Amino acid sequence: MKIIINGIEKEFDGNSLTANELVNHLQLEGKRFAIERNGEILPKGLFAELTINEGDRLEIVGAVGGG
Amino acid sequence: MDKHEFNSNEWVIAGRPFQSRLLVGTGKYRDFKETRLAIEKSGAQIVTVAIRRTNIGQDANEPSLLDFLPPDQFTYLPNTAGCYTADDAIRTLRLARELLDGHNLVKLEVLGDQKTLYPNVVETLEAAKILIKDGFDVMVYTSDDPIIAKQLEDIGCCAIMPLASLIGSGMGILNPWNLEIIIDTVKVPVIVDAGVGTASDAAIAMELGCDGVLMNTAIATAKDPILMASAMKKSIEAGREAFLAGRMDKKLYSASPSSPMSGLIK
Numbered sequence: 647m648k649i650i651i652n653g654i655e656k657e658f659d660g661n662s663l664t665a666n667e668l669v670n671h672l673q674l675e676g677k678r679f680a681i682e683r684n685g686e687i688l689p690k691g692l693f694a695e696l697t698i699n700e701g702d703r704l705e706i707v708g709a710v711g712g713g
Numbered sequence: 714m715d716k717h718e719f720n721s722n723e724w725v726i727a728g729r730p731f732q733s734r735l736l737v738g739t740g741k742y743r744d745f746k747e748t749r750l751a752i753e754k755s756g757a758q759i760v761t762v763a764i765r766r767t768n769i770g771q772d773a774n775e776p777s778l779l780d781f782l783p784p785d786q787f788t789y790l791p792n793t794a795g796c797y798t799a800d801d802a803i804r805t806l807r808l809a810r811e812l813l814d815g816h817n818l819v820k821l822e823v824l825g826d827q828k829t830l831y832p833n834v835v836e837t838l839e840a841a842k843i844l845i846k847d848g849f850d851v852m853v854y855t856s857d858d859p860i861i862a863k864q865l866e867d868i869g870c871c872a873i874m875p876l877a878s879l880i881g882s883g884m885g886i887l888n889p890w891n892l893e894i895i896i897d898t899v900k901v902p903v904i905v906d907a908g909v910g911t912a913s914d915a916a917i918a919m920e921l922g923c924d925g926v927l928m929n930t931a932i933a934t935a936k937d938p939i940l941m942a943s944a945m946k947k948s949i950e951a952g953r954e955a956f957l958a959g960r961m962d963k964k965l966y967s968a969s970p971s972s973p974m975s976g977l978i979k
Contacts, residue, residue, distance in 0.1 A: 651769055652766040652767070652769055653766075654769065656769075672769055672770075674767070677767075677777070678777070678779050678784075678812055678813075679767055679812060680808045680809070680811035680812035682804075682808060685804075687807055687808060687811050689811065690811065705766065705808070706766065706767045706769065707764050707766055707767060707808050707812065708764075708765065708767045708777065708812065709762040709763070709764060709777075709778060709779060709789070709791065709809075709812060709813075710740075710762065710763050710764075710765045710778055711738075711739040711740040711741070711742065711748060711762065711763065711778050712738060712739060712740040712761060712762055712763025712792055712794050712929075713738025713739070713740045713741070713761055713763075713792070713794065713880070713881075713927075713928075713929030713930065713933075
C-alpha cells in the first residue's frame with residue numbers, strides 16, 4: 647500500500663499497519679516526535695492499536711532549533 | 714506574584730516561577746555544541762524551539778537538539794515560526810504539545826509576510842482565542858501596538874511579547890514610547906521579542922520596565938556567540954537593576970556638580 651509521509655509517497659507491504667509498526671520501521675523508537683494522520687494527531691498512548699491505511703497522509707514532526 | 718513587587722528576582726509566567734529574565738532561541742548556531750554552550754552561558758531557563766517535519770530515513774543515531782538541551786533541564790517554548798495563518802499555528806502547537814508530553818506553555822507567532830516577518834495581529838488574535846480555549850498557556854508575539862497588546866491580554870494570553878524591531882534585524886528598540894505604554898497598560902509579563910542587536914538594546918528594554926527579553930539572532934550570529942550570551946545575561950541584569958533603582962531625572966541645563974562646592978583652594 648502507498649502512504650504519504652511528510653509529503654513523500656512511501657510503499658509498504660500489506661493493507662494496513664499499526665502506528666507502532668510504522669515507528670519501528672522508520673527507526674523512531676526512543677526519539678521525540680508527534681504524528682498527525684489526515685489532520686488528526688495520533689496520541690502516543692494509542693500507537694499499538696491505531697492503524698495506518700492505504701492513502702493516509704502523515705505528518706511526523708520533531709523539535710528543531712528555532713527562535 | 715504581582716509584577717510590581719520587586720523584592721525578589723523571581724518572576725512568574727502562567728504560574729511557573731523563573732529567575733532568569735533572558736529567554737533565548739535555539740536557531741542559527743553553528744552546531745548543537747555551540748548552542749548548548751551559549752545557552753548555558755546566557756543563564757536562560759526558557760528556550761524556544763521550532764516544530765518541523767522529521768527527516769525520514771535519516772541516520773537513526775544522528776544527534777538531535779533535545780540531546781544537547783534536555784527538556785528536563787530547560788523550559789521548552791515551542792513556537793509557530795513560519796506560520797502565516799491561525800490554522801497552521803494551532804496545528805503546529807497541538808503537535809508540539811503531543812511531542813512534549815502535554816507541555817502547554819507555547820509561543821504563538823503568526824506572521825504577515827515573508828519579507829518583514831511582521832506579525833499578522835488579526836490571525837494572531839484568532840489563534841490565541843482558540844488555543845487558550847484548548848488549554849494552552851499562550852505567550853504571544855505581536856506588534857508594539859498597545860491596543861492589540863491589551864486585547865491579547867484580555868482574551869487570556871499569559872505574556873505579551875511585542876517586537877523591538879523586525880525579527881533578525883538587530884535594529885534595536887525603534888519605539889520605546891509604545892513599549893512604555895504597553896508596560897503601563899498590561900498586567901501580565903511583557904517580554905520584548907525580536908530586534909535586539911547587542912547588549913545595550915537588551916539593557917534599554919529592561920530599563921523601560923520590560924519583564925524579560927527573548928532573543929536568538931543577536932547571540933547566535935555574533936562572532937563569538939558564547940561571549941555575547943554572557944554579555945546579554947549581564948545587560949539584562951544591569952537593565953533590570955537600573956529599572957528597580959529608578960533613574961535620576963534628565964536635566965538639560967541645571968548642572969549639579971557631584972563634588973562639594975565648599976573648601977575649594979583659593
